[in-house]
Amino acid sequence: MARTDLPDRRANPVRPARLAHEDARAIAAQPSPATGNARSAGSTAVGGRSAGSRRSEAARLAVLNAADDLLVEYGFEGLTIEGIAAAAGVAKQTIYRWWKSKVDILFDNLVLDAGSALGWPEHPSSPADVRAYVHRFATFLGEEPAGRVLQALLGHAQLDPRTAELLHSGFLDELRARDVAHVRSCLGLADDDRAAAVLDAVLAPLYHRALVLRRPLDAAFVDALLDQQLDQQPAR
């Protein structure tokens, strides 16, 4: 199934188990909000480049992969640039060439992983597409390493305005605008405000469970939530 709209992590020899689907698109070679650097990854994206460029791409991906593995294992406080460098097999200076801090590394990681984890079908058109997306979001937030990254960045955003700005301007605002548009068309709603209200009604309990209650986002909970919230929608 083709997914759309967010940059996607390409087929990645460093971490094959993390691949979400076969037809991953090229990561947009656009400036990263965290670093201001253009970014690309994977063998196809760098097919025409030099061996040095390929090594550089591989090192960058190794750093990103190491960062969220270590986050899951040691938590945010236990995550250090030294530890990431050791696990990725690169020098600390290499990391500091690309990123200012561990927050910036985690942010780039989130943007990459969310591309595959939080996709929609190419032409979402039905309430079933909304249901499937919300289930994917719950799995992402509650179970996946990149969801743990999002939780950590949301936590850090409560403590540090720069992180809040990066996370919102660089990721959450765009994600929300895309999701509102899809919810609106899938449910045949009259305007974006109504679609945003539906989206918030299903996402708020998921964030609440993950960030405040620390309870699992199990499929039965998500289904009950969707039944309740989507059934409340007025007819088209």
Next chain:
Amino acid sequence: MARTDLPDRRANPVRPARLAHEDARAIAAQPSPATGNARSAGSTAVGGRSAGSRRSEAARLAVLNAADDLLVEYGFEGLTIEGIAAAAGVAKQTIYRWWKSKVDILFDNLVLDAGSALGWPEHPSSPADVRAYVHRFATFLGEEPAGRVLQALLGHAQLDPRTAELLHSGFLDELRARDVAHVRSCLGLADDDRAAAVLDAVLAPLYHRALVLRRPLDAAFVDALLDQQLDQQPAR
């Protein structure tokens, strides 16, 4: 109106404007989960004590008051023990005698302020009591310095397991148990699970707005949320 169930900040000469009501009860002289120390505060609580003890109480309150003022002004990252000591007019060593870190200071602050800010009537008995409580909670979380403290501690809890344990075992679990019991009796619900579901349905959107969307928790939003969620309740 008498409020019940959580320890309450007593009449406090250091910060009279923060008092929520006249009949504040004595803060329970119970061990603080953050520090393991017994805690008391205010003139009545120390009425029978020595002048040295009163000075000690005043210093402790001055530290707590300084911490959340500085949190609002400079944010968590800008909050330092040095800054708190200077603002409170006490020595750094005095602070370290009572608290291990700024997280512990903020935690004690939260417990004290939540006592007055998040009270219920002594005998809550109607849906109107639930509505009033949820409005108080929204004001607390969205506008008050102690609500900012709760946001910061929830943020830090995403990054640090010890903070998560302290916040949940020392505050959130008890708050939730109390609120579930009151919601159950006020709405005449059959069991705690149903009451917890109602409570979550109204609190989740408030936490989501504060922590994720960064939007105001205005009274109109809270009223619409209550209309929607409380009207869905089955008859008693």
